Amino acid sequence: MSRxxxxxxxxxxxxxxxIAETRSAPIVIKFSHVAAPQAHKSKGAERFKALAxxxxxxxxxxxxFPNSQLYKDKEELEALQLGAVEMLAPSLxxxxxxxxxxxxxxxxxxxxxxxxELARITEGPIGAEILQxxxxxxxxxxxxxxxxxxxxxxxxxxxxxxxxLGLKVRIQSSRVxxxxxxxxxxxxxxxxxxxxxxxxxxxxxxxTENPHSNxxxxxxxxxxxxxxxxxxxxxxxALIINRDFWNGLPLxxxxxxxxxxxxxxxxxxxxxxxxxxxxLAAMIKSGKTDFxxxxxxxxxxxxxxxxxxxxxxxxxxxxxLLRRIEAELARPGS
Numbered sequence: 328m329s330r331x332x333x334x335x336x337x338x339x340x341x342x343x344x345x346i347a348e349t350r351s352a353p354i355v356i357k358f359s360h361v362a363a364p365q366a367h368k369s370k371g372a373e374r375f376k377a378l379a380x381x382x383x384x385x386x387x388x389x390x391x392f393p394n395s396q397l398y399k400d401k402e403e404l405e406a407l408q409l410g411a412v413e414m415l416a417p418s419l420x421x422x423x424x425x426x427x428x429x430x431x432x433x434x435x436x437x438x439x440x441x442x443x444e445l446a447r448i449t450e451g452p453i454g455a456e457i458l459q460x461x462x463x464x465x466x467x468x469x470x471x472x473x474x475x476x477x478x479x480x481x482x483x484x485x486x487x488x489x490x491x492l493g494l495k496v497r498i499q500s501s502r503v504x505x506x507x508x509x510x511x512x513x514x515x516x517x518x519x520x521x522x523x524x525x526x527x528x529x530x531x532x533x534x535t536e537n538p539h540s541n542x543x544x545x546x547x548x549x550x551x552x553x554x555x556x557x558x559x560x561x562x563x564x565a566l567i568i569n570r571d572f573w574n575g576l577p578l579x580x581x582x583x584x585x586x587x588x589x590x591x592x593x594x595x596x597x598x599x600x601x602x603x604x605x606x607l608a609a610m611i612k613s614g615k616t617d618f619x620x621x622x623x624x625x626x627x628x629x630x631x632x633x634x635x636x637x638x639x640x641x642x643x644x645x646x647x648l649l650r651r652i653e654a655e656l657a658r659p660g661s
Contacts (some may be wrong), residue, residue, distance in 0.1 A: 337512050354580065356568075358414040359397040359406070363544040367602040368416060368564065369393045370474055371595025374385040375566075378587035383580055389414075395521045400499070406420035408465045413572050416472060416564045427460045432644045432652060434503035436559045436633040442473055442596070444656050445561060453651060457581040458565065467573045469588045469629030472594045474562040475603040476536045480547065480554040480616070487626060488512070488632035497523050503640050504536075507560070510636050520545075527551060539560050539598065543606035548616040555619045555628050556607075 358376070362368035368390070376389035398406045404421055406412045422430035432438070439445045448454050449471040459470030479485050481494055492512035499503045500517045516532050520541075526532045528550045531633035535547065541562075542548045564589055573581065610616055621629065639647050 343587065351597050353386055354383075354576070355388050355390060356413045357390050357392065357397070358416075359403055359412045359415045360414075361390040361395045361400045361403070362393055364393045366393075367540060367545045367595060368474070370473065370598045371591055372416065374594045375587050375591040378590055382586055382597060387580060387584070389559065400520050407567065407569055410434075410569055410572065411512050411571075414566070414568045415639050416566050418499055418562050419565055420499045420504065421472075422565070423459070424500050425464055425503060427455045427457075428502075429643055429648055430565075431462055431501055431503045431640065432457075432648060433561055433563060434501050434507070434641065435583035435637050435644075435649075436651070437467055437630050438637065439561050445473065445563070447655055448652055449563070453648075453655065457648075461565075461567060462570055465491070466567050466571045467570050469566040469568060470592055472564045472566060472592060473599045474621070475540065475599055476558040477536045477538055477560045478542070478556045478558070478618070479534065479536050480542065480551040482552045483533075484553045484617075484619070485534075485555040486619065486621075487628055491534070494533040495531070497526055501635065502643060504560070506636050506639055510633055521546060522551065523577040536560065538599075538603055539606040539610065540602040540615075543610055548610045548613065550617055553617050553619070554651035555621060557621065557626075558631060559633060578639065 356379075358372055360368055360372065364478050372391050372393070379387055379389050392412075397403075397412060400417065400421070401546060403412070403415050403417060404425060419430045419433045423434075431496055439448075454471060458471075463576045475522055479491070479496075481491070481496075483494075484555060485491060488511050491508075494513050495516050496508050496513045497518045498515045501518065505515045505517075513534075516526075518526055518532065523532075523535055524545050524547055527535065534551065536559075537547065542551075542554070548554070568584075576584075618659065637649070
């Protein structure tokens with residue numbers, strides 16, 4: 328047996344050993360998000376982690392980093408695009424500033440009346456088309472998670488749209504939400520989610536908008552005396568992963584992760600609904616914030632004030648996309 332042949336065998340065995348060692352080490356996916364550890368997003372992430380690790384037979388390990396431990400909400404998308412973190416669950420509003428304006432359709436006030444209407448889009452072909460637009464930015468969209476519908480808060484009563492006139496209101500970065508606040512006569516202030524409590528507490532801003540779970544988990548209700556349950560807009564998230572990292576995964580791993588996302592989503596959405604209901608009840612019980620539920624007439628006034636935002640933002644978002652969504656929501660069974 329020649330020395331060359333022995334060298335070839337040794338090299339082959341060495342390569343096989345390296346491959347075996349590589350395969351034995353789990354693939355690590357760092358999953359970062361801004362929600363508090365007790366929040367429904369964190370619970371959904373924990374469920375996803377358990378399912379992903381189960382369906383990959385331990386070949387994947389999900390490391391969770393809640394509450395902006397790794398990156399603040401202004402930093403996380405860039406971190407994902409650079410490959411510093413593999414997975415995020417950012418607000419849908421984050422993708423407009425990234426150049427994917429179609430996502431801002433979810434910010435249109437009073438476009439969706441309930442989560443059933445929302446699901447007709449997020450779980451259908453239109454939602455899938457919107458997610459696919461992320462790939463041009465080095466991102467793969469895996470699915471949508473709900474948070475809930477938003478209320479408005481301030482330290483003065485908000486019974487009608489004019490009550491917001493001149494108030495500085497914290498918003499996340501979204502041209503649609505900025506236009507919404509301008510339509511109400513407010514002064515929109517873009518701030519990171521993690522900075523909102525301090526800004527409210529110190530008077531840097533006068534009010535904000537959020538689902539009840541966010542008000543409660545971030546203790547915003549402790550520094551806001553009034554809130555109105557307008558349900559004017561939806562707050563949701565997209566589960567996303569770095570495109571190059573995703574494409575480099577074996578097909579069976581991708582399929583297992585996709586399955587884990589699909590199965591974790593109903594759980595996460597149910598937790599969101601429960602948490603919002605529980606949070607509202609807890610905040611009312613605390614007596615720190617007076618929550619006002621608008622009458623039918625008051626609600627009509629809010630809708631009338633905000634309806635023009637739809638037309639003003641149509642060209643930015645895509646008039647055809649908006650028409651398709653309106654048509655889908657108008658179909659029988661919606």
